[in-house]
Amino acid sequence: MATMVVSPSFAQEDARATTCSNPVEIKGFTTCADVARAEAEGALVLYSPAPEPGTVKILEEFNKLFPNIKTSYVRLQTGALYARLMAERQAGSYLADVLHMSDQTLVHDFQNKNGFAPYASPQLSHYGAEYKSQPEGLWTWGAVIMAGFAYNPAFLKAEEAPKTWAEIDNPRWDGAVSVKSSNSGLQFLTWELVGRANGGDAFWKKFSELKPKAFDSYVQQYDRIVNGDDKLAVTAQYSGYLLYHKKGAPMEFVAPSDGLPAGPEIWGVTKEAPHPEAARLFLDWFLSPLGQKVQAENIFLHSPRTDVDPPPGGAPIAELKLMFLKESPELLSRRKEFVRMWSTMSGLR
Secondary structure, three states: OOOOOOOOOEOOOOOOOOOEOOOEEEOOEEEOOOHHHHHHHOEEEEEEOOOHHHHHHHHHHHHHHOOOOEEEEEEOOHHHHHHHHHHHHHOOOOOOOEEEEOOHHHHHHHHHOOOEOOOOOHHHHHOOHHHEOOOOOOOEEEEEEEEEEEEOOOOOOHHHOOOOHHHHOOHHHOOOEEEEOOOOHHHHHHHHHHHHHOOOHHHHHHHHOOOOEEEOOHHHHHHHHHHOOOOEEEEEEHHHHHHHHHOOOOOEEEOOOOOEEEEEEEEEEEOOOOOHHHHHHHHHHHHOHHHHHHHHHHOOOEOOOOOOOOOOOOOOHHHOOEEEOOOOOOHHHHHHHHHHHHHHHOOOO
């Protein structure tokens, strides 16, 4: 006998953030999306800065549950992704259904531009207030990302590796250190948090004298570490290290004693999404333990949920010394200055 799925009802079509009265359970998770309508829309477009293999796996797992919804994605680093998104929207082209960004400054800018569609996923009750937008229902932290140092023990001894952020300003790393590009939300986060604790922008100007190489992807950073092209990767993404370590790559990770800059991987449904019900359905699945587990096992990111295990080989969040950036009005202008300075200092301009 076929199982009938009853779609949730809403008091008003435009009040989804607060009035979903009867979420339904389907295929192991609860949703407030109209499943039949989502399948009729037949497509989902994700904008994301995540590594492609992990993004492909996430969309594949969702597609296994909902084969009638064809999935596709656009992958760029957060800064470039946001620039593309805004250029499209200013031209009246609305292509993205779900937006994923790793820079809270740009997320707040998009929120201030009324870019997110209100949708209070029934999964939100499993996320702490610090991981949700205000007002609630615009975006949610889908993961916590963090950065430290990485090196290859075949080319650098453990006792020679830096143990604090202050130790990266060392002639030892001249011409042999890599960072993320200015398009990276994680690099901006590190710039702000580490700079504030070590003398401000002057700290990074001194660091730039070491001629750091900047890359859009941690894949480039880690491949160079494995091959011995660089001695040290700074702003080394912990999730990337866990992935490479699982593959058996010769690599060690240092969690600086003064803390790991940590920030959000933020997800939300865009306004004017071409496939809004598919977007809501996907977000509910992704924020549920089902989607969070797929993310942890394939992108090696930590879930903000307490009922989801850390990624394979990763320490629980509670055991890590993390530094978070508090949102403030001047951060957007600070980010613009960071892009200009960092691109110049890392030799990209």
